[in-house]
Amino acid sequence: MRSSLYFYPTLKEIPQEAQIASHRLMLRSGMLTQVTSGIYSWLPLGLQVLKKIAQIVREEQDRAGSLEVLMPTIQPAELWERSGRYHDYGKEMLRIKDRHERDMLYGPTAEEVITDIFARFIKSYRDLPKRFYNIQWKFRDEIRPRFGVMRGREFLMKDNYSFDLTLEKAKASYQAMLEAYVRTFARMDLTAIPVRASSGAIGGNLSHEFQIIAETGESEIFYDPEYENLDVNTLTLERLQTLYAASDELHDPENCPVPLEKLKTARGIEVGHVFYFGTKYSIPLGAYVMGPDGKQVPVEMGSYGIGISRLVAAIIEAHHDDRGIIWPESVAPFKVGLLNLNIKDAACTKTCDEFYQKLLQANIEVLYDDRDIRTGAKFADMDLIGLPWQIIISSRSITAGQCEVKNRRTGEKIDLSLEDALKRVC
């Protein structure tokens, strides 16, 4: 993509409304713009990242034996009356009426919809287990939206729902999701700590929150350093339950099994939540199957969320410096930024154009800054939007047949031939 054709309205000055690094950087890099409190438009650069994150989540959900569906944003109140949550949910639920004065709502989650689907089609234990997920916009009318997409009202969430015949089998589903989550966050260069959680309003008795470590995290967590070396291949639910991790409200220094000198403390951002909640929805919504003994049994359920739009902000919180964002390669909007420093020099521009084509042919996602602006602005913009690699070509460098390759994370700059530069970023 050529910068001259792209759209990323960067800001030199810090927008007044942004309090935390990720919010400031998302606005300054032109990733998104606020429409109204807690609701944002995603601009091309931000959308690119959002899609990359969603794709990683999708791949790991698929790997864990889940099936993608797409459920609606607007749901009928009637379904929620059946589960009892239409009454319980409170003002966080955005309630609306259609033209027939029928009560509708903008879904904050989808247990009711998926359980209803299950109940209508699946009748036998032989069809279990089933795990369905969907990546869809949700709406929770937060009392006070803040920190950009970190706590928006509208947000993109992956939610997965598991259906099993027994508690034991439900635990296997739960474990499969734990593993999927560990893989998912590792692919985004995040350290994620599954903290045992009280299951809150959704109900149930087995629940972990995935907190990712970032200095600017909203809550303090205490954890066993073993968590930093979690190996997905040996991770089991039992092992997880022997490791200590707690949020500050639940941390009890008196009864902490980890000795004080070993215990680690950090700030965490919650990006995922896994719950087992048994038959809370299957009974009221009629999700029963015929068991092997010929009796109807309500299915055992769990649900598993990942805040995808929040992850965009969380990754920035974990990966930035005073110049801007530092994207992990797996979620970067482009892998390489190509800087033409002498746009008016025909030879330099020719070299850049040709090298740009080579990068495209090599299937490398590249943002080619071919704009007629000052070099300082090009460097500043490129550092701000945080692409992992910068390839800098100037009149000076082409006379030596070289370019400069800069690693955004380390700041390391090396002069290489164009061929070597291409290899370097492949």
Add this chain to the structure above:
RNA sequence: CGGGGUGUAGCGCAGCCUGGUAGCGCGUCUGGUUUGGGACCAGAAUGUCGGGGGUUCAAAUCCUCUCACCCCGACCA
């Protein structure tokens, strides 16, 4: 929802106390000089001063109602 604050050019702000019809920096446009880390000079365009009502000869400024946004708290992917 309780408490606090802010709405003035695309962005960041001054002007308000003490009323006289709007200004600064950045950005944008034009010309010139510059050209490896957000340049310089000269010129230009851009405002229902959040909205309604009121006081006054006169309102960005005073009074009043209202809307939006931000911050602190309780709530949450």
